[in-house]
Amino acid sequence: MFGWAGTIIRIDLTNHRIAKQPLDGSIAEKFLGGRGLNSKTLFDEIKSQIDPLSPENIICIAPGLLSATGLGLSSRVHVSTLSAYSGILGDGNAGGSFAYYLKRAGYDQIVISGRANKPSYLLIQDEKITIEDASDLWGKTTWEATDILIKRHGKDISVACIGQAGENLVRLASTIVDKYSSAARGSGAVWGSKNLKAIVVKGTGNIKLAHIKEFLTLTKKDIKFLHKDKVQQEVAAQFGSHFGMKHWFPGHRNSEKRLSADEIPDTLRHEAWKQYEVGRTGCQSCHIRCKNVFEIPSGNRKGEIGEALEYECIYCLGTNCGIYDPVAIMEMENLADAYGIDIIALGNTIGFAKDLYNRGIINQEDTGGLKLDWEDAGSQIELIHKTALREGFGNLIAEGMYSMAKIIDKGAMNYCYHVKGLSRGVYPAGLFALSHAVSSRGADHLRGRSWAAGDNSDEKILQKLKAEKILTKDPVQALGLGERVTAIADSIGRCKGAVNTWTCTVPLVWMSPIWKGLAKLLTAATGIEFDTEMIEKAADRIHAVERAFNIVQGITIIHDRIPQKPEMKDTPAGKKEREKHFEMVKQYYKKHGYDPVTGIPKRNTLKSLDLEYVADTLDLGGPYKTWDGPLLWPVDKYPHGGKRA
Numbered sequence: 001m002f003g004w005a006g007t008i009i010r011i012d013l014t015n016h017r018i019a020k021q022p023l024d025g026s027i028a029e030k031f032l033g034g035r036g037l038n039s040k041t042l043f044d045e046i047k048s049q050i051d052p053l054s055p056e057n058i059i060c061i062a063p064g065l066l067s068a069t070g071l072g073l074s075s076r077v078h079v080s081t082l083s084a085y086s087g088i089l090g091d092g093n094a095g096g097s098f099a100y101y102l103k104r105a106g107y108d109q110i111v112i113s114g115r116a117n118k119p120s121y122l123l124i125q126d127e128k129i130t131i132e133d134a135s136d137l138w139g140k141t142t143w144e145a146t147d148i149l150i151k152r153h154g155k156d157i158s159v160a161c162i163g164q165a166g167e168n169l170v171r172l173a174s175t176i177v178d179k180y181s182s183a184a185r186g187s188g189a190v191w192g193s194k195n196l197k198a199i200v201v202k203g204t205g206n207i208k209l210a211h212i213k214e215f216l217t218l219t220k221k222d223i224k225f226l227h228k229d230k231v232q233q234e235v236a237a238q239f240g241s242h243f244g245m246k247h248w249f250p251g252h253r254n255s256e257k258r259l260s261a262d263e264i265p266d267t268l269r270h271e272a273w274k275q276y277e278v279g280r281t282g283c284q285s286c287h288i289r290c291k292n293v294f295e296i297p298s299g300n301r302k303g304e305i306g307e308a309l310e311y312e313c314i315y316c317l318g319t320n321c322g323i324y325d326p327v328a329i330m331e332m333e334n335l336a337d338a339y340g341i342d343i344i345a346l347g348n349t350i351g352f353a354k355d356l357y358n359r360g361i362i363n364q365e366d367t368g369g370l371k372l373d374w375e376d377a378g379s380q381i382e383l384i385h386k387t388a389l390r391e392g393f394g395n396l397i398a399e400g401m402y403s404m405a406k407i408i409d410k411g412a413m414n415y416c417y418h419v420k421g422l423s424r425g426v427y428p429a430g431l432f433a434l435s436h437a438v439s440s441r442g443a444d445h446l447r448g449r450s451w452a453a454g455d456n457s458d459e460k461i462l463q464k465l466k467a468e469k470i471l472t473k474d475p476v477q478a479l480g481l482g483e484r485v486t487a488i489a490d491s492i493g494r495c496k497g498a499v500n501t502w503t504c505t506v507p508l509v510w511m512s513p514i515w516k517g518l519a520k521l522l523t524a525a526t527g528i529e530f531d532t533e534m535i536e537k538a539a540d541r542i543h544a545v546e547r548a549f550n551i552v553q554g555i556t557i558i559h560d561r562i563p564q565k566p567e568m569k570d571t572p573a574g575k576k577e578r579e580k581h582f583e584m585v586k587q588y589y590k591k592h593g594y595d596p597v598t599g600i601p602k603r604n605t606l607k608s609l610d611l612e613y614v615a616d617t618l619d620l621g622g623p624y625k626t627w628d629g630p631l632l633w634p635v636d637k638y639p640h641g642g643k644r645a
Helices: 027-030 032-044 100-103 142-153 187-195 210-227 230-247 272-276 309-323 326-339 343-358 379-390 401-408 431-438 447-452 457-467 476-494 516-526 534-551 572-592 603-608 611-619
Strands: 005-013 017-022 059-063 077-082 089-094 107-111 120-125 128-133 158-163 175-177 181-183 197-201 277-281 291-295 305-307
Touching: 017 128, 027 032, 027 534, 032 059, 032 077, 032 089, 032 107, 032 476, 032 534, 059 100, 059 187, 077 181, 077 187, 089 175, 089 187, 089 534, 100 120, 100 197, 120 142, 128 457, 142 158, 142 197, 142 277, 142 326, 142 431, 187 197, 210 230, 210 516, 230 272, 230 291, 230 309, 272 291, 272 326, 305 326, 305 611, 309 326, 309 343, 326 343, 326 379, 326 603, 343 379, 343 401, 431 447, 431 476, 431 572, 447 476, 457 516, 476 516, 476 572, 516 534, 534 572, 534 611, 603 611
Parallel strands: 005 107, 120 197
Antiparallel strands: 005 017, 059 077, 059 107, 077 089, 089 181, 120 128, 158 175, 158 197, 175 181, 277 291, 291 305
16 A cells, blocks of 8 residues: 555453554544544444443544655644543544554554453554563553563654543543643543553654655645744744734633633733743644643642743633733643543533532532632642542533533533534634534534634635635635544644634645645655545545444434533523524535434435445434433542542
């Protein structure tokens, strides 16, 4: 094969078995790699509504089709599972160098099943693969474990691992790659449930390309353009996603409101974070270097270095929790990375808990004496420790906002602004609310919404997309395009950019909108004659199989909801907004060839995508029990405790 490595690793932890299988060329062509391969595998191999923390669940890890080929910004790895956090599709996309080394080692995907009888880690050194004892790593932070493994196996490796949060089955836990990159959406707890601490990969091979000269010519053009792109050089390379604090309206106090540029204090604006910066860095194969390296200037963690502090941390653990202290926010970022916790889920759940506390729905007796006043950063930092170690009230935070609302009851769900367990806050009926509602992993900002809105890209590119009627004002049409763009990026291993730009996400989009440049790249890499139709079909295929997977987990149209505040829900205006929203949802279904009432992909649609077997599976298996979050355990049955970070 050209472009792909050609091999899948299958790990059965229960029976301590390692097998290699050839990558099916037909499947590779139709699903590309990364997210595409993983989503198909999840649908094919995970049963309906199993316990995500059971040995029956699987973990899929895949680099993109174009990872390790020489294309810039292409070192993204996809980690997919049945989420312990949401109980539906749970996939996260991380940077670092894992995708690069895994592909060079000769593998397109790792599929992990079962449960090891003791803490273990997977060691991949080119063709040699072993399951190693991780007893000495268990209980250590992601930073400590990574440092030990680098000392043990050498510097030219990449490490994906979990911290104490994953070990304690904290449902918010992430897979952390190379200490600072997070593959979120509930995978860390699944690693912990399998006694899997880490995967170490070293790869020294090269990917064979069908037409190497043409491929390198195209990649050089891509790099040259990005070096001149003002958005990349003057925004992403200078500020990264900090740019969003002044431009993206971050939430305040559990989405009580959204902050305008004028309401952002000087200390949290993108320029202000420069005073803590001691360097900049980027993932493997990245020439933009959008990530800051920062040093905490004071407080309990004075002098500690961190990396890749993003807008999402400042927003979710900062303003949305009522915290405006930059030093505290940097401390919380480092704690989340070290413990291995998704900052978005953590911030949303803590912000929700603070809202309940300040409304009197819960009190200090419920929180074990911990105060949850909005601006109390010290208590919030303490709560992060307790969450990772499942101590006290942290044991409830560890369940995530939706499950915590179910456990607390007392009207808590009224303030849980979620879609399928994940939250982006409250938006009026329109593009953003629609994109959150139909996203295949719950309310999400990286499944197409920014690209549908036409944000943050070079103005000439935007004007060209609009002039050719590729980007339109029709929210359903625009979202469909945005979803295709992000699905393809996640499957070829391309970064979506620090500020979610078209030029990062779609290689050569400036040269021949929208897919022609990428088609040339894929053809040169694989030797298969890709065209626009093939690329769009691949994206639609990935979305259809993800929708089908979620249907099997109990998702219906009622879950494609629009979150509303209690004061809005029971008003004529609230009803009108819901009606407007669900009409857009139905239009979205029709556009995709799904049943307009159920949201189930029609057989003819699936057949046109070479997925008729998916229709057979849905017909034979349904109707499915309605989704109500992941299967929960009694809160006293989880592992807990450990050393504080």
